[in-house]
Amino acid sequence: MKQYKIRSDYPERSDDPLHSVNVTVNGQKITRKVSPRRLLADFLRHELGLTGTHVGCEHGVCGCCTVIIDGSAARSCLTFAVQVDGAEVRTVESLQNEDGTLHPVQEAFKDCHALQCGFCTPGFLMSIVSQLEDSDSELDLSDDGIRIMLSGNLCRCTGYQNIVTAVRQAAERLNRDQ
Numbered sequence: 001m002k003q004y005k006i007r008s009d010y011p012e013r014s015d016d017p018l019h020s021v022n023v024t025v026n027g028q029k030i031t032r033k034v035s036p037r038r039l040l041a042d043f044l045r046h047e048l049g050l051t052g053t054h055v056g057c058e059h060g061v062c063g064c065c066t067v068i069i070d071g072s073a074a075r076s077c078l079t080f081a082v083q084v085d086g087a088e089v090r091t092v093e094s095l096q097n098e099d100g101t102l103h104p105v106q107e108a109f110k111d112c113h114a115l116q117c118g119f120c121t122p123g124f125l126m127s128i129v130s131q132l133e134d135s136d137s138e139l140d141l142s143d144d145g146i147r148i149m150l151s152g153n154l155c156r157c158t159g160y161q162n163i164v165t166a167v168r169q170a171a172e173r174l175n176r177d178q
C-alpha cells in the first residue's frame, strides 16, 4: 500500500479535553489526540495534510467532502474525527496507483471530460468508487440509474452528462456492467 506524507506539526489549538483516535487512513495507521469537536474533514486536511478532500457547503448538502469509511461513502463534514476511531478511511489520495497510474474511475473522468473546475471531483470520485466497489450492490447503469448514484453530489460546472458517461465507462472498466 502506498505510503502518504502525513503532517506531524499541526498544533492543537482547542482547550477541549483531547481524545485519542486510532485510525487507518489510506492504509497508514495513525494515532492522534484530537478535540471531540474536530471534524473529520478538518482532521484530514489540516492535521494530516490530505487536502484532496474538499469542503464546500459544510453542512452535508454538496458531497465535496465525501470519503470512504469502512467501505461506505460518508460526509467528512458531518463526521467527527473521534467517530472514526478504529475505522479505515480512504480519501481521494488513495486512488492513484503506486506507479502513478490513475484509478479506472479517475481515468474515465479524464477521458470523458467529466470535470471543469474540479472542486466537486474528489467527492464524486469517492462516492462512485464506493458504489462500484460494492460487489453486493445491483447497479442500474441507465442514465436515470446513474443519476441516482450521483444524487449525493453537486457539481456547478459540468451539466452532469459527461459525469454520467464517465460512470458508465468506469463501470465497464471495472466489469460492473454485466
Ligand code: FES
Residues within 6 Å of the ligand: 054, 055, 056, 057, 058, 059, 060, 061, 062, 063, 064, 065, 066, 075, 076, 077, 078
Ligand atoms: S462540505 Fe460536506 S457535504 Fe458539502
Ligand code: FES
Residues within 6 Å of the ligand: 114, 115, 116, 117, 118, 119, 120, 121, 154, 155, 156, 157, 158
Ligand atoms: S467541476 Fe466545477 S463544481 Fe464540478
